[in-house]
Amino acid sequence: MRERRIRSRGLYPFLAGIFLFLLSVILFFSRMSSADNSSKKLPYKFFPNDFGPPSVDVSHYPPEIKGDYHLFLRKCSVCHTVARPLNAQFLQLSADHVARFKSDHPDFKSVSTDIVMPGPKAWALIVNRMMAKPGASISPQDGKKIVEFLVYDSKVRKTGKNFPAWETHREELLAHFRKLYPEMYKFLREIGEL
Ligand code: HEC
Missing domain, CATH: 1.20.5 (Single alpha-helices involved in coiled-coils or other helix-helix interfaces)
Structure with a gap:
């Protein structure tokens, strides 16, 4: 006891x-x-673009651009959907086209790079970055064709008479994303990707 x-x-x-x-x-x-x-250590990135449509109507595009589009659909849908590039802000224009684009949009500063981010190598830089990722099998020749498609397509959908519709579309995507994923929205802003 x-x-x-x-x-x-x-x-x-x-x-x-x-x-x-x-x-x-x-x-x-x-x-x-x-x-x-x-927000500093989010494990991976996703983007407002991801929530837009994953295809585009190419029926009025020139035949070679249509071919490039099909290559793009195959190569750029391996790690994320093609909604990511198709609804992205990037617009590749030559330097004087960029200047013209800005003068066509005197309110460009308020439109901001969230809506359209023009640059002389905008798509080339993105495609090169994607080609370097492990798991991407995109030859330099395919890369070139994909850039051709993206340059053509963004010019059609993001400039001229289609600009207002594009602006509304991006604004809606951003508002939707900000509401659903405030942390990721803040993170992308902090690292300058929005
Ligand atoms: C091997 C996987 C992989 C492939 C293939 C791939 N991507 Fe990506 N992509 C990613 C990852 C991961 C991210 C997010 C990290 C980053 O931004 O680098 C991303 C992000 C992006 C973004 C958003 C970039 C930003 O800063 O807003 C775009 C646009 C994009 N990809 C376009 C493409 C295009 C166009 C292709 C085809 C040429 C492609 N991706 C193929 C993995 C891939």
């Missing part, structure tokens, strides 16, 4: 010790995972 009482007296501090140990392990990991959720 005596012996048992001594043993059970030793048991409570022991259990309390285990309890405190487990509690601190749980607290440690929950702090770590909440740090992971902070």
Whole structure:
């Protein structure tokens, strides 16, 4: 009897010790995972573009651009859908076209790069970046054709008489994304991708 009482007296501090140990392990990991959720360390990126349509009507495009489109559909849908490039802000124009585009849109600063981000190598840079990713099998020749399609397509849909419709479309995508994924929206803004 005596012996048992001594043993059970030793048991409570022991259990309390285990309890405190487990509690601190749980607290440690929950702090770590909440740090992971902070906007600086989001595990992967997704974009407002992803929520737009994953195809485009090419029936009025020149035949060679239609061919490039089919190549683009095959090569650029391996890791994300083609909604990502098709609804993106990028617009590749030569330097003087960029200047003209800006003067056509005196309110360009307020339109901002969220809607259209023009640059002389806008698509070439993106496609090169994608070609370098592990798992992408895109030859330099295919890359060129894909850039040709993207340059042509963005010029048709993002400039001239189609600009207002494009602007509305992007604004809707951004508003939708901001509401559903405020953390990712903030993150993309912080790293300058919106
Ligand atoms: C091997 C996987 C892979 C393939 C193939 C791929 N992508 Fe991507 N793409 C990604 C990843 C991962 C991201 C997000 C990280 C980043 O922006 O680099 C991304 C992001 C993008 C973005 C958003 C970039 C931004 O900064 O807003 C565009 C646009 C894009 N891809 C277009 C394309 C096009 C066009 C092709 C075909 C030439 C393509 N992707 C093929 C993996 C891929």
